[in-house]
Amino acid sequence: MTEEQQKEQFSIAYVRAVAAAARVNIYRMDVDADSIDIGFSVKSVAGRPQSPKLDAQLKCVTELAGNDTMFRYVLKAKNYNELVGDHYTPKILVVVLVPPSPADWLIQSPDCLSLHRCGYWTSLQSWPPSDNTASVTIDLPRTQIFSPAALRTLLPVGGAI
Amino acid sequence: MNVSIRDRAVYETLNPTDLAAYLRSANWTAGDNRPGHSSTWRTTFDGQMVELMVPLNRQYKDYVDRMAETVPLIAAVEKRSELEVLGDIQTASSDVVRVRYRYASAHDGSIPLDRGEALVENTRELFLAGACAAVAKRPYFGNFKAQQARDYVQTLRLGQSERGSYVITVLSPVPPQLNPKQVDLFGADVEQPYERLAVTQMSKALVALRAAADEAMTSFQTDGFDRAVQDGVSANLCSALVGIGGPSAQPNDELVVSFTWARSRPADAGIAREIVFPGDRFPVISEAARLYRRTAPAEETEIRGVIVALKADHAHGPLVGPVTVRDILSGRPRKVQINLDEPSHRLAWEAYESRAEVTCRGILTRSGTNLAIQTPRDFAIVSDE
Secondary structure, three states: OOHHHHHHHHHHHHHHHHHHHOOOEEEEEEEOOOOEEEEEEEEEEOOEEEEEEEEEEEEEEOOOEEOOOEEEEEEEHHHHHHHOOOOOOOEEEEEEEOOOOHHHOEEEEOOEEEEOOEEEEEEOOOOOOOOOOOEEEEEEEOOOEOOHHHHHHHOOOOOOO | OOOOOOOHHHHHHOOHHHHHHHHHHOOOEEEEEEOOOEEEEEEEEOOEEEEEEEEOOOOOOOHHHHHHHHHHHHHHHHOOOHHHHHHHHHOOOEEEEEEEEEOOOOOOOOOOHHHHHHHHHHHHHHHHHHHHHHHOOOOOOOOOOOHHHHHHHHOOEEOOOOOOOOEEEEEEEOOOOOOHHHEOOOOOEOOOOHHHHHHHHHHHHHHHHHHHHHHHHHHOOOHHHHHHHHHOOOHHHHHHHHHHHOOOOOOOOEEEEEEEOOOOOOOOOOOOOEEEEEHHHHHHHHHHHHHHHHHOOOOEEEEEEEEEEEOOOOOOOOOOEEEEEEEOOOOOOEEEEEEEOHHHHHHHHHHHHHOOEEEEEEEEEEEOOEEEEEEEEEEEEOOOO
16 A cells, blocks of 8 residues: 555545544545545435535645644645536535654554544635646635534534434 | 446436436426526435436536436436446437347357448338338338438437347437327327337338238238338338348348337337347348339439530430439439430530539439439529529
8 A cells, every 4th residue: 555545545534434423424435546535415315315415525645834824735726626616516625634654643542542633624616716737725724624513514404314 | 237337428428308308207206497507306215205416507517426426326216227227318318229130150149240330231221211101101212212211310329239139229319298198098199209200110110021021931922011011111121121131141040129119208008119030031021122122113213413424416406415414312423314305405514514513303214234314304403502
């Protein structure tokens, strides 16, 4: 397993854990060379997701530049243009920040399972398309932690599982 | 076979109209309809309401993602494979005709490579024969086929090959039935569009041809073929069937033509869904084609093309003589000779000098390798406008 694959798997595990704690289903895990695309739904029928739904593009990094309130994340132009503009289903970006060494990603004891460090989310739907060919730098608010509570807020509560 | 369809190209080309036609025929209820945005459909599964959104606007970034959710959801609700559901959606607005020729000597469903082209070409001729008969019944359709039939054949599409045996699948698009009251007491369509008439006529003709062939093999009489003309059988239909089998058709070979009607337009239950022709019927069908051609009344035809040769019979006197036209209407260019009266012959000179195309109607006859128009009429230069 390469380091990139390791980061992918860990970020998927992180997001699955958050969704499970929020009683939210995960569907459609598409992985291509640039990103992992996943979807969330509160309700499913016949094993298929029903509205309301939320799509997300998942990234995993070992460092994030920024200041006290905002991370600055460099997103590939292709991924950026997939996230901006009109969508039938809202789509967010989730960036999972992990320690540089995989040995520090997961700490476990009989009392606790701790995943390090944290995932952050943002919506780019109102941002304008970019003509950049390489990358676009976006803001990732430190307050927008991808948590079970945040996921339930992003997906309107009320759908039966 | 349970296969999950992951190819985005499939969903990029999936037609929302076909999807809606399928959902309507599968008794999903139309919900919110937002023109230019989406339509919502509902049904129930295990007592729960299921909702499906059909996206309509390709400008939305996740149009293909949303379209890709439709087939798996329908497959889950209907407990069928995604491949089956996808196939039914793609053909919801089309009558599907499958032409399968089974070679007794081939056990894997394959056919000789050099038969492939003949199979497709003669399947086209089969449809053209049915479409011509839907306009008017004749024992033979010569060069001049109804424009409506020729236009219809242009709309046909070759479907994807299917597993199991070599099958030509032809999709014949048909307008949806918008008014449920368009059926009579027996559920038959009272206002059939021509596209449906052409296919049902082909089915009826094939049934009549099989019956006539069976009768001829036992009684050695051809009366059945004479009666079959009223059911749409023609030399063209016979030749197309024989052409599909090829010159080496064996008695144990089998040709099967089957019909699946568009979900968007139910068909009369009395129309045959499958007609089988054993290989041993082909010789008598081939003979029927020959008899039809020989006994058919001469049919007027139309030719069109540039004049490639003309001359006057006499150095002095009326300007008359044979005119040779390179006719392009028959598909393959061919030279046809016409003997015109003096006014038409003068027009022919004018067309020859200006390299303009001409048209002419008449009875096309053949003498050896020479083609000629007898009793020509309506000779004219084709206008550029």
